[in-house]
Amino acid sequence: MLKYLLGLSMLFSSFMFAQASDDNEINISQTGDTLTLYIDQVGYGNKIGLNDFSSSSSAMPITGTSLTFDIDQIGNSNLLYGTLTANSSTYNMLFTGDSNVWDWLIGDTGSSDSSAFDVDITGSSNTMDLDQGSLFQAERLDFDLTVIGDSNVFDVDVEADDVIWNFDITGGSNNINTLQKDGAYQEINFTLSGDSADVDINQLSGTCPTNVSSCKGIITLDVTSDNATIQINQKDSNNDS
Amino acid sequence: MTMQLFKSIRKTQITILSIVLLSVSVHADTIGDIVESTGVGAIFRSNEEIPSSTNLGINLYDEAQTQNGRMLIEFLDEEELALTEHTIVYIDEAYYDPDPSKSKMAIRMARGTARFASGAGNKIKKRNISVTTPTAQIAINGTDFTTTIDELGRSLVVLLPDAFGDASGEIVVSNEGGQVTLTEAYSATMVSSLATPPTPTVTIQNVTPSMIDNMFIVNPPKEVSDAIQEQAQDDLDQDQGLLDVDFLEFNDLEQDALEDTGRDLEYSALDVDFLDVDFLVDLLDVVEELIKTTKQLADQQETSGGSGEFVIKGANFGKNDNSQYNIFIEDGGIVFYRDVNGVISLKFAAGANITLDTIVDGYEGIITTNSGDSIDVRIRQVN
Numbered sequence: 001m002l003k004y005l006l007g008l009s010m011l012f013s014s015f016m017f018a019q020a021s022d023d024n025e026i027n028i029s030q031t032g033d034t035l036t037l038y039i040d041q042v043g044y045g046n047k048i049g050l051n052d053f054s055s056s057s058s059a060m061p062i063t064g065t066s067l068t069f070d071i072d073q074i075g076n077s078n079l080l081y082g083t084l085t086a087n088s089s090t091y092n093m094l095f096t097g098d099s100n101v102w103d104w105l106i107g108d109t110g111s112s113d114s115s116a117f118d119v120d121i122t123g124s125s126n127t128m129d130l131d132q133g134s135l136f137q138a139e140r141l142d143f144d145l146t147v148i149g150d151s152n153v154f155d156v157d158v159e160a161d162d163v164i165w166n167f168d169i170t171g172g173s174n175n176i177n178t179l180q181k182d183g184a185y186q187e188i189n190f191t192l193s194g195d196s197a198d199v200d201i202n203q204l205s206g207t208c209p210t211n212v213s214s215c216k217g218i219i220t221l222d223v224t225s226d227n228a229t230i231q232i233n234q235k236d237s238n239n240d241s
Numbered sequence: 242m243t244m245q246l247f248k249s250i251r252k253t254q255i256t257i258l259s260i261v262l263l264s265v266s267v268h269a270d271t272i273g274d275i276v277e278s279t280g281v282g283a284i285f286r287s288n289e290e291i292p293s294s295t296n297l298g299i300n301l302y303d304e305a306q307t308q309n310g311r312m313l314i315e316f317l318d319e320e321e322l323a324l325t326e327h328t329i330v331y332i333d334e335a336y337y338d339p340d341p342s343k344s345k346m347a348i349r350m351a352r353g354t355a356r357f358a359s360g361a362g363n364k365i366k367k368r369n370i371s372v373t374t375p376t377a378q379i380a381i382n383g384t385d386f387t388t389t390i391d392e393l394g395r396s397l398v399v400l401l402p403d404a405f406g407d408a409s410g411e412i413v414v415s416n417e418g419g420q421v422t423l424t425e426a427y428s429a430t431m432v433s434s435l436a437t438p439p440t441p442t443v444t445i446q447n448v449t450p451s452m453i454d455n456m457f458i459v460n461p462p463k464e465v466s467d468a469i470q471e472q473a474q475d476d477l478d479q480d481q482g483l484l485d486v487d488f489l490e491f492n493d494l495e496q497d498a499l500e501d502t503g504r505d506l507e508y509s510a511l512d513v514d515f516l517d518v519d520f521l522v523d524l525l526d527v528v529e530e531l532i533k534t535t536k537q538l539a540d541q542q543e544t545s546g547g548s549g550e551f552v553i554k555g556a557n558f559g560k561n562d563n564s565q566y567n568i569f570i571e572d573g574g575i576v577f578y579r580d581v582n583g584v585i586s587l588k589f590a591a592g593a594n595i596t597l598d599t600i601v602d603g604y605e606g607i608i609t610t611n612s613g614d615s616i617d618v619r620i621r622q623v624n
Contacts, residue, residue: 162279185279203583216279216311217583222574224590226615234583234622 028060036068042075044097049081059083063109069093073100076123085110085136093119095126098149106132112160117143124149124171133159133182147171150194154178163187172196180204180217187218197228204235271298272335273316280310280326305330307353309584319360320346320370326580328353337364346370350390356401358385359410367410374398377416377432377439384410386423395433399445402426414439512559513567513578550592551575555608564604575610585620 024046026039039048048071049060059081067089073080076097084106095102100123106112112132121128126149132138138160147154150171157179165188169176172194179202180186186203203217217234275284275297282293285304291297293312299305305314307324314322317337324330334347344365348357350372359367359381372379375394379386386409389397396414400423403409408426415421418438421430430439551570558568567578573591578584581601589595594615597608601622 205583218309218586219584220586220588222588223593223616225593228616230616230618232585232618232620234585234620236582236623 026060028062030062031064033065034067035062035064037062037070039071039073041071041073041078043078044075045077046073046075047079047081048073049079062086065089073097076100080104083108084112086112086115088114089116091115091117091119093117095119095121096123098123098125100126102127103129104131105134106130107134107136107138109136111137111139113137113139115141115143117141117145119143119145121145121147121152122149124151126152128152128154128156130155131157141165143167145169147174150174152176157181159183161185165189167191169197170194174198176200178202185216187220189220189222191222192228192230193224195226195228197225197230199228199230200233201231202233202235204233270300272301272332272337273299273314273320275299275312276315277313278310279312280307282307282310282312282324299332301332301335303332305332316346316360318344318364320365321356321358321360322348323356325354328355330355342366342369344369347373349373350388350396351375352390352392354387354389356385356387357381374432376435376437377414380413380415382411382413384408384412386412393433395431397429397431398423398439399427399429400425509569510571510576510578512569551610553608553610554613555606564599564601564606564608566599566608568608577608581622583622585622587618589616 024041024043026041026046026048028037028049030037041048061083063085065087067084067086069089069091071080071092072094074094074096076099078095078097078100080100080102082104084104085108086106087110089112093102106115115132115138132141134157138158140162141158141160141164143156143158143163143165145154145156145165146168148170151173152171153175155177156165159181161182161184163180163183163186165178165180167176167178167188168191170193173196174192174194175198177200178188180188181202181204183205186205188201188203190199190201192199201219201221203219205217217236219232219234221230221232223230275293275295278293278295278297283306284291284293284297284299285306286300286302293305293307293310299314299316305312305322305324306329307326309326311326312324314324316322316335322330329351330353331349331351332347333349334345336343336345338344341364346365346369348371357372359370367381367384370381372381372388374388374390374396377396377398379388379398385401385403387397387399387401391397398412398414400412401409403426406426408424408428411422411424413420413422414430414432416432416439417436418434421439421442423430423442425442425444427445428442429445430442432439550573553568553575556564556566556568558570560567565579565581567576569576569578571588574588575593575595577587577597579586579601587597589610592611594611594613595609595618596613596616597610597618597620599606599608599620599622601620
């Protein structure tokens with residue numbers, strides 16, 4: 001079994017003038033199990049996984065089992081792109097800053113079962129697009145997301161069985177779109193505190209596994225807000241329409 | 242003489258030891274497994290709580306309990322026991338003898354809804370399987386059925402079809418009051434108490450196996466409710482002689498002196514009856530016209546009253562039979578809780594101005610709090 005321990009620490013802060021350096025770029029192509037990837041990237045305009053993302057992109061391709069990600073991006077206008085295929089993996093992500101972009105496709109070449117996300121985002125005008133299980137199967141996903149900031153745009157699409165999300169959003173004008181699809185048990189606990197939010201929660205229980213008599217969906221929303229628009233679609237079908 | 246006494250004592254000791262060891266080994270034998278598990282549930286074994294999980298072995302005297310979850314247990318002879326949310330089942334007896342006619346199984350349902358499907362019969366004769374509820378005993382002849390126990394111990398039993406849509410066998414539901422035999426697919430009976438005979442058999446219409454699979458039946462279907470009412474009517478028509486007078490009947494305490502004061506505030510999360518869910522509202526095709534006009538009714542409905550910082554229109558605090566929302570105040574905020582084919586739980590901070598537009602099977606309507614012009618929530622649920 002291969003084991004890679006990769007610790008990257010890039011600190012480019014200029015403390016004298018509070019002026020961060022820019023354009024640090026990290027791109028990783030990695031195959032193997034039990035990877036532990038630490039990245040602390042401080043500054044603005046930094047990149048992990050090149051500066052573009054599409055399904056055909058080779059942005060940070062990582063494949064393996066029992067992977068651990070511990071990625072901190074501190075600063076503004078940073079990019080994090082990646083295509084991952086990882087079972088039994090843990091993701092600890094910290095973003096502090098504004099106008100950052102995080103776009104990951106998980107499970108692009110194989111299954112992505114048993115994932116645990118702990119994501120903390122502090123800042124405004126950040127964009128997050130996370131997709132998991134759309135191409136290959138995914139089961140068991142725990143996702144804890146804490147956001148403090150305004151005008152963030154999040155799009156989280158997961159096609160997985162046994163999904164539990166805990167989202168805690170604090171700030172104004174946040175736009176959040178979530179999709180839980182094709183799962184036997186789906187749960188989302190969503191706490192929103194802030195004005196002018198636009199929230200879409202889609203829960204499509206889809207195809208129950210063999211011998212499972214019901215695909216249970218649970219949506220719990222706790223809202224403190226003015227001028228919020230919240231759309232909830234809960235469907236016992238795998239059909240988006 | 243002393244030697245004989247010593248031998249006798251030793252023999253007795255060995256016998257007792259053997260019985261104890263045998264007993265321990267029997268207790269520890271696995272009689273089945275949890276083959277599916279979702280949400281929260283547990284097996285209680287010798288005062289120990291073991292969280293429910295797939296492949297967890299089931300032992301004799303286990304108590305299977307679900308909270309916000311479900312589990313499917315498969316026993317050694319392929320009998321299947323599926324538990325829905327908030328269900329408690331005790332495994333009172335399970336003995337597998339090489340001779341199937343000597344094997345036995347006894348399952349006791351205490352609460353909730355469970356579906357039991359008998360197995361291959363190679364290890365245990367079906368007539369040796371019994372399922373009991375607080376008010377009835379169910380004898381099995383090769384069948385698949387659901388049993389629902391409400392908080393009062395009343396039991397609803399529904400015989401399910403086999404793969405070809407025919408009755409999956411026959412079951413006899415009995416208690417001290419009498420017995421009925423269910424022989425047709427979707428035939429059902431309700432048992433209210435140990436002494437009350439089971440209602441005459443009724444057949445539930447417009448139900449399919451997939452509906453049963455997905456929902457089970459938590460509230461009595463209309464046909465069963467009618468049968469209960471008919472039974473009650475028969476009781477009223479009794480002779481009313483001296484022996485029929487119930488001297489213990491005392492209804493004064495049923496008057497709720499607080500009924501008109503602060504009613505809204507009394508309803509809380511603890512009052513939510515998770516079993517009081519009408520899954521069959523669409524199946525029975527009831528009041529379709531009424532459903533269509535619910536929206537209009539909501540607009541016309543008088544303000545149901547205030548509670549704290551909330552004035553609510555289009556619904557009442559407490560359980561709403563049309564929308565099946567449970568609405569109550571919690572920590573100063575307002576909670577909308579609905580558990581029908583999926584849980585939707587919404588909580589809004591004190592004073593929130595909400596418009597809640599809901600379209601689900603069996604209900605379309607708008608509920609507003611206060612001015613309703615601040616938070617716009619649209620819920621669409623399709624099954």
